[in-house]
Amino acid sequence: MPAEFVTGFPEALAEISLSCRALTRGERESRRVLGEQAADAGYGLRELTALHLAAAHRAWSRLPGVAGARDAAELRRAGAAVLAAVESGVAALAEGHDRAQRHAVRRLEESRKAFVDDLLYGRSDPGRIAEQAEGFGLRLADRHVVAVAAAGRDSPGYDGRHPLLRRVERELAGRFGDHDALIAAKDGRLVCVAPTTQQAILDAFVKLIAGARSDPDAQGARVAVSRPHSGAVGIVRSYEEALSALDLADRLGLPGAVLNSADLMVFPVLMRDRAAMADLVGTVLGPLSGARGGAQPLVETITAYAAAGYVNAEAARRLDLSVRALSYRLERIAALTGFDPDDSLQRYTLETAALGARLLNWPALPL
Incomplete structure (x- = not known):
């Protein structure tokens, strides 16, 4: 790891060993900046911390406040100040390194989000989107x-x-x-x-x-x-x-x-001509609006009857009705629409119209 990432640290420790002061705000910020630069250069926090600890260890015996201490008390004061400065400096390095990592993650997330938008909406130059895709592990030719x-x-x-x-x-x-x-x-x-x-x-x-x-x-x-x-x-x-x-x-x-x-796939086909579908729903199921309780229960009956394979007992179970009540509803549908649910051809028309009603949210919304 380049020595430039420890620039100024031994000199600061030398001065602190004499003054027994704490690291200044400017000195801590310089460590944060170096931590960011190291992260941007691809160096890990462990390497950066080891570099600073090694520099402090090498400088220890030559620090003026340590080498020139007149007694044990002065040595303890100088040593405590230097160790506190090392701790504060390493903490500042970690803050800067973490800050750079967060920024890198944020930039990557923003880049990924922009790529996903361009990819899924198809609003970017094909050549550029293909180059970006390779960085995210996609080969667009597949x-x-x-x-x-x-x-x-x-x-x-x-x-x-x-x-x-x-x-x-x-x-x-x-x-x-x-x-x-x-x-x-x-x-x-x-x-x-x-x-x-x-x-x-x-x-x-x-x-x-x-x-x-x-x-x-x-x-x-x-x-x-x-x-x-x-x-x-x-x-x-x-x-x-x-x-x-x-x-x-x-x-x-x-x-x-x-x-x-x-x-x-059948549903987009059915809705390709919305006007024709609305006409089918209105013509076939429109008369159900005159029934007691409105059209909705009878449309649901057509849907359930079809889903049950036109088996009365199963359809009644799905609708939580008695078989007799279901039969009454089927009779009302035939009487009002003119289409018999028990006729193989006419039931298909009713079923298609009921599907259209669900797609158009009728009768909740007007056709």
Whole structure:
């Protein structure tokens, strides 16, 4: 380690051995600055401390206040002042070193956050984003899958210091060592970008999130997984697919801790022509608004009947109704809409309209 990082320390100790004073504020600040410089140069605090202690040890017998002490009392006073100065100087070094480390971590976090923003939103020059990606272990030429974990409704979401993010990073590092996946917090969610060649990392991320739903840190989280796509543009597309899956799951009230965007592809197709879907909902289900209690209970009945495979007993159980009450509701649906839930073709129209109603949040919102 260069001797420049101990500059001025032996001289200060020599003067202190005579005056028995403490280190001045300026002297302590000079040690802090040297501590920062050493950290920026890549030297550890242990090396820096050892350098100063060694310098103090070498200078000890030549310190004027020590070598020239006339009696034991003077030697004790000089020795105590020098040791206190060494302690104060080393503490100042540690403060400066820690300060530089915190700044470095902050700069790295800011750089990482900016990179994640550029990567997931696709708003940076492709060449520059590819260069940055290599520094974070991503090779954008590969095919990647993106998993996005969202916290429960009552949770404030996840940030870069959330315990769940730290736990996931620790678990993946312990299990896979150096890997090419990017784990980050983004807009209150946790994101994992992993190449398809390292599917095990993505699976582990999903399992950790899904398995921790009851944990206070997870706050009822669930995770959506995109389809694989290639390149930087593919990562943006995968990210949007995962976000869309989470949004659809919330709007449709879908159960489950893990969502695969491939399983939900039918819903964007249904909503591609929003006007046509609104027309279908209004035409088919609009008459249900005239029922006692409104349309909502009858729309829920259509949904539950379809989810139960059109088995009356199972649908009644899901709705917490008697089979007789369910049959009455089905009769009312057929009478009001003109579509019979027990007719194979007409039930498909009712089911599609009920899906559209959930996507459009009807009847809570007007079409």
